[in-house]
Amino acid sequence: MNERHGAPWLAPLCWGILLVGGCLLMRFLEAPLRLVEPDSRAVVFERVDLLTLLGRHLLVVSVAALLSVVVGVVAAIAVTREKGRDFLPLVAQVASMGQTFPPVAVLALAVPVLGFGTVPIIVALMLYGLLPVVRNTLAGIEGIDPAVREAARGMGMTSRQILRQVELPLASPVIVAGIRTSVTINIATAALGATVGASNLGEPIIAGIVNGNTAYIVQGAVLIALLALTVDSLFGWLAPGHTG
């Protein structure tokens, strides 16, 4: 529907190549990294293979995203049904408020309950990522022209048919935009996981902070940014016309 310029798959491809290339070739970039951090002994983060960290980062974000999409979409659908209507204001309010809650705080609260490691970061990311999904799914469904819903009912569609054939397709661009926001934010937020012992691309950053090694921080930050750009442009390619 919307105009697209050039090859739409070009952007994700380029960012993806830069990302994987960055992981593989970081150790050959000793010279430029040395410029950033002239004093340290090592400037290339080598404790864990960067590609492995990328894989773990992706895994954590994907699991969290999957959970928040399932839970968020289901919750939003539930409160827009006739039976769940009573909970709509509550859920809408929590969804809009929740975004202002800092993820560090979620993490800090999750650790005492769930312990160290990957689980608390997945929980924190899921909760944090839930909000854009819920908010956008609500907006998408509530934003449908009431006449369309009235016609759908008037023609004799069942509630299930209306949901599947009318509401979800019409709301999907907005829902996907919410998922896009959620995932993109969480790629950056996942780095915090390294502070509670989850190993991912946040690890070089935390190591850099702890050891006062700016070069480490730069490596982690650049790779995370590239990952975010890759995933965001993937969304742009697969679901064009809507930005988070």
Place this chain on the structure above:
Amino acid sequence: MIELIGVSKRFGDSLAVNNISLKVASGEFCCLVGTSGCGKSTTLRMINRLIEHSDGEIHIDQQPIRSFREEVLRRRIGYAIQSTGLFPHWTVARNIGLVPRLLKWSQAAVDARVEELMALLRLDMAEFAGKYPHQLSGGQAQRVGVARALAADPDILLMDEPFGALDPITRENLQLELRDLQARLGKTIVFVTHDMDEALRLADHLVVMHEGQVVQQGHPLELLREPANEFVTSLLGGEDRGLKEAALLPVSERMVPLGVGGVARDRIVQTASLRDALSMMLWRRVERLAVVDDEDIPIGELSFRRLVGARGHE
């Protein structure tokens, strides 16, 4: 047949529809008119249970509507609204085929029906079948909405200002087509409109509503000639009543069959309305018109005196 017996609808504390009784016989064209907010749409939507009535009973073909499953009831009742409610993500053809598909017709049968309906509503298949609603003009969208309502060939049609967004010419064409369709296929239609000329032109049974109640109902001529109160009089056009009545009567009603004497020069077809005849007299500045049949053969004469229904000889 649709029958409403002492039906009311409460929204919270307010009574939107107050104890109305109404009978629409099979094959009858019923128009609901009244000022804005008087409960016309509510009445209509209670019939297909988009709104549940609070009191009274509604029957379709002697069966209480609550004895049907909602979806089953609605699939056998066509429904068209002013804002069309076409699905924006579906093509015109898919929109029209909705109810037949819900009724699990075969794809071939759905396709054939869509084609038939598009022809009926003068929507060029090649041009419009693949278009999306946002690519249609208001009038085209309304025709698609009417086509969708007719798709599964329902006996009953509920229409809420379905021609609201149309220019007068398209509107009149569609009115004539709907009227024709209803006469040919014996549809029972309940039609809400704000346009009194439309109501008078279409209705066999005219229902005037005011503040949730039926003020008067009956044949349009009956209401014109014997309005129950001031409200009905003014709603039906006040000073314009004479013209509105004339619009409902054919020339053949008042003409004198061809006898002796010369035939007038200006001709009018016998099925035209007395209003058209009056207009022609005013325009041509004549007092006599030759009345002709469909083949343009003179069959009578209409004088101004006869037209206005003056008694006594000329």
